[in-house]
Amino acid sequence: MRNFHLLFIAIVFICGILAAAYSVFAFLSTTFLFCVAIALFAFLVLYRKKDVPFLIFLCILVFLAGSIRYNIFNRIDKPNIKNFLPFLRDEVLLYGKVASDPEESPAGKKENFVLEAASAGDGSRNYRTSGFVFVNVYDKNSRGFKYGDMVTLRGILRQPFSYRSKQNFDYRKYLENKRIYSTFNVKQGSFSEKVGEDEGFVTRGIRGLYSIRERLERHINEYLKAPYDAMLTAILIGKRKGIPGGLKELFAKTGTLHILAISGLHVGIIYFALRVILKILGLPRGVAAVLTVVFLMCFAVLTGARASILRAATMFSILAFGEILKRKTGSFNLLGLSGLIILMINPNQVFNTGFILSYMALLSILGISPLFYRIFRLGNNASGKNDTVGKRIRRYLLRPISVSLAIFVGLTPLSAYYFGLITPVVILANLAVIPLLFLVMASGILFVSLGFLSRFLALAFSQSAEIFLVGLVKSVEFLEKVPFAYFKVKPPTIPALLAYYGVVFAIVAASYIYAMGERDI
Amino acid sequence: MFKFTKEEKIVLIFLLGCLFIGLAGFYYKKVNPPVGPAIEFNKKKAESLKKININEAGWSDLVELDRIGPVLAERIIDYRAKYGPFEKKESLKNVKGIGDKTYEKIKGRITLE
Known part of the structure; x- marks a missing residue:
């Protein structure tokens, strides 16, 4: 316990x-x-x-x-710009710091970013403000800002529209969870101006990471053709812009969209790659652990600090610290501690879809897959020395199937709730797609790291990454055609979700108690 | 069921104490945000936002509006002289040469007060 x-x-x-x-x-x-x-x-x-x-x-x-x-x-404090909405109608001037990496919409119609508002004025009065505003820039001449820029913008301040999609997505609530209570539209023909930069150490560090990300994106676009450049950009640095909608839908229908979104799986591959490299370099354990933590945190920021990446980065960082202190920790405790750290920093993450799915996936792997190991009589040990070949093959095949089944049991209701989809084919899909992802990431990491040193190396590794990406897309295309690969369903209600998880928890708990009883005997 | 050792209890008490002290500090900062003057915007840009009272504005103020040139400004003043003050902002469309497009462009900059 x-x-x-x-x-x-x-x-x-x-x-x-x-x-x-x-x-x-x-x-x-x-x-x-x-x-x-x-x-x-x-x-x-x-x-x-x-x-x-x-x-x-x-x-x-x-x-x-x-x-x-x-x-x-x-808490919305008094100077929060939300409180000035009734006074700032029509066009206003807004001054503040660009607090996110600006992103262009897929069609290029607008660029958006989050602004940390410092001042607002309507021509006759200026107000000192605080809080975040979601800025949409339609004016082409007003684009090109970077994270940390201090800017003055002219536009219209509004409360976000409140609409709820079929898949339970409420736009206003989504922004409120990010503490954004207003939007600001800079129309065509309006003006904007960069008046300075935030010179803080943290801001400059983050800006540096974003410029590294831009450079990596350009490097990838130079060597790979569409849509594989967009796929590799999504897998390595977390930017999904440029992936055709049809391709995203294909991955969604086979339950493998997580491959295109940096998640714990990607961070895990990077963590183990780092450990190997640092071990080869012969660095002392403490130094290697600190470097690992610093790299993972920088990677989390570089890739947009999404919930799944933060979860994985904090878990592996805690694991790395545990190595310095020569203390082991249980997997559930590790999961709990990483959740506590993330929620202490941002408690609204508990409503973030990525956070819920990420933690539920890992809880399913840790909690439910042992149940399937017992059903398939795999035991808890790695393959023993005296196992027959048949037993070893069975173990290597059934272990990943157990994990895939566990994830299916744990995530299917949430997939139905958030996306209106159930994808039974994901049980098989993960078996094909995850090894291919590993190969894509390995070639991709070699391409972006060594590719800057030599054009020949860049070509070689970019081509291998592209071949593996083609394999990935072909596998997913094949899986989508499998009968009963996916179903569109009506999202379940919250009581139905709670009842389902209650039953799953009871079965898993009973299985644990039974297993502990068997061990005592 | 969830038993903690003596050392774990000490660590938990210490961590909880630090946590609540930190939360108290955050709360104090939130309740007492820093007070200071608002940033002064560039005078020209600020003036470009000032609302123009279409019932009192002279020719030089009216021409500052987008798409209102010298001729349209004159027509607005003539309309006011003939029919009296505008009762609604939309009444501006009754002035010859000001249609829906021009009105949409300037409605954010005009006022009746």
């Missing part, structure tokens, strides 16, 4: 966030919650020698911490 402590604490923390988000404590002020927390903390210290009271006070405190963190994070 020691393997679940941190996961349990993370779940309690999430419950605290959800309670605050759904206004369970709307009638209690944050100050009051702090006072309750101080009192409970005193009890926690007083009862530290008694297990049950300690656990109870700990749970309540962690729950309160989640609620308080959510309240503070989402």
Whole structure:
């Protein structure tokens, strides 16, 4: 049970966030919650020698911490630009810092980025403001800003439209979860001006990473033809612009869209590649671990800091630190700790689709796949020395199938809820696609790292990456044609989802208890 | 079920203490945001946003509007003299030469007050 402590604490923390988000404590002020927390903390210290009271006070405190963190994070302070919407109608001037990497829409009609607003004015009055605004720049002469630029823009400030798609996507809620409560449109013929740059150390570092990303993108576009250049850009650096819609739909129908989105799988491959390289270089363990952590964090920022990448980057970073301290950690604790760190920084991540899918995928692999190992009688050990060839082949085939089945069981209801799709073919698809992804990433990493040194190496590795990408697309095309590969379904309700996961949890828990009982015997 | 060792309890108490102190600091900063003057925009750009009162503006103010040149400005002033102040912004379309396109362009810059 020691393997679940941190996961349990993370779940309690999430419950605290959800309670605050759904206004369970709307009638209690944050100050009051702090006072309750101080009192409970005193009890926690007083009862530290008694297990049950300690656990109870700990749970309540962690729950309160989640609620308080959510309240503070989402508190709209007085200067927030949202409060000025009624006063800033029609065209206004807005000054602030470009707080995200600007992206052009697929058709090139507009460029958008997030602006951290510092001042707004309507010609007669200026207001000091704070908060984030989602900027759409339609004017072609007003584009080309970079992260960290201080800009003045002229346009129209509005509240975001509220619409809900069939797949339960609410645009206004989506922006509110990112603490963006208004949009700003810079129309054709309007003006904008860069007036400076944020010279902060962190901003300059992030700007440097984004310019590396741009350089990598140009390098990839130079050597690979469409759409493989866009695919490799998506797989290596997380930018999915340029992948044709039809291709994305193909991957979505076979449940393999995660291949085109940098996720834990990609980070895992990079982590192990790094370890091999650092070991070959003969660096001391501590230095190698620190370099690994720094590289993973930079990689997470470079690729857009999505939830799945952050999850993987924090997990592997904790693993690397564990190596320095020569301490092992259980997988569930690792998952719980990475979740706690991410939610402490940004509690709204709990509503992020990528966060939910990423953690559910890993929970399924860790929790449900042992059940399938037992069903297929694979055992928990790697292949033993005395195994027959037949047994080894069976193990190598059935292990990945068990993992794929576990992910299918864990993610199918969420896939139905968010995308309106169930993709049974994903069980087989992952077996073909993941080894190909490994080959694509290996060639891609060699191409971007060594390709800058020599044109011959760039050509060689880019061609091999392209061959593997062709193989990937052909496999997915074949799988899409398999009978009953996918079904479009009506999204299930939340109670139905909870009931499903309740049943799955009960079966998995029963299986664990049974397995522990067998071990004792 | 979830038993913690003595060392784990000490670490948890320490971490929770730090967490709540940090949260208190964040909360204080949120409740007391830094106060300071707003950035002054470039005078020319700020003036380009000023709303023009179409019932009081003279010829030199009216020509500052997009697509309103000297002739249209004169026509607006003549219309006002003949029919009295505009009661609605849309009434500007009654002036010869100001159609839907011109009105859409300037409606954000005009006011009746």
